[in-house]
Amino acid sequence: MRKVGLAVAAAAAALPLAVPQQASADTPGCVTRQEFSHAHHGMTKARVNQIFDTKGWVAFYTNHRRDQVHRYRACPRLKRQGAKPTVVYHHRNGVWILTQKKLV
Numbered sequence: 001m002r003k004v005g006l007a008v009a010a011a012a013a014a015l016p017l018a019v020p021q022q023a024s025a026d027t028p029g030c031v032t033r034q035e036f037s038h039a040h041h042g043m044t045k046a047r048v049n050q051i052f053d054t055k056g057w058v059a060f061y062t063n064h065r066r067d068q069v070h071r072y073r074a075c076p077r078l079k080r081q082g083a084k085p086t087v088v089y090h091h092r093n094g095v096w097i098l099t100q101k102k103l104v
Contacts, residue, residue: 028053030075031085036103045070045089045096052085059086066091067099078103 031052039048056072072085083103089096
């Protein structure tokens, strides 16, 4: 029985320690291509802002103010490629929901 206990302890010691993944707040104030790819149709504006690490700004409203076109500042690498992160939100049941996104 003692040999089994020692074997289990040795196996447990050999396992690598779990390292927590870094939060998405690695680029505050701007959006990377990877962050942009993590935003999906149906997400709330609050969740998208959390992924992007920034709130961005409202470029304009459409559809009698039920839709809002939101722009975000691109991080330097994405900016050099001429991309402007743009997201369209629709106001549904008191919440802004992502309906479209593109790098303009």
